[in-house]
Amino acid sequence: MEHGDNHITVIDDEGNEQLCEILFTFESDEFNKSYVLYYPVGAEEDENGEIQIYASSFTPGDEEGQLQPIETEEEWDMIEEVLDAFLAEEEEEEEK
Template sequence: MSDHKDNENYAANMDDQFITLVDDKGNEELYQILFTFDSEDYGKSYVLLYPASTDEDEEVEVQAFSFKPDPKGDVGQGDLYPIEDDAEWAMVEEVLNTFIDDDGADY
């Protein structure tokens, strides 16, 4: 799982499966959405991303953020919020590990 990120912003690409992250220096990188989920415990929605330039056989660093869903419940135009609480990170990692175990993916 990724290190905590500070002040990341994003702009949704034309395809709903991609997000462009812009760091505080203005550098842009295209990420693919791995999946989104909601947590009743934290009352938030989360998105997990990985670099779109990653080869299929390559190990990836997954980024995770909370977000406010658009009216359709998707990651729309808006902000991604860093996950700063260790217990919240543990929950996100548990969901990711369950996804990997269920999917058989090698992320």
């Protein structure tokens, strides 16, 4: 993972680089991890007007910036709750 201001370059298992925009990052005391939610730059919306958002854990300050996969269903549930709250807040801001 390479860092830009609001972008990261994600390298997949086959060595392909994908520029992604960071939606937001947060820390979880429950899992003692930091998380990043992101999506590919230029991603197209599906038929519902949504884009696929990816989530990974990471170690802040790690020079190599390795993204780690989400390991448990409990982590996914927590991430979905945080994302839902974020999206609801964004929607409220747009309505103002």
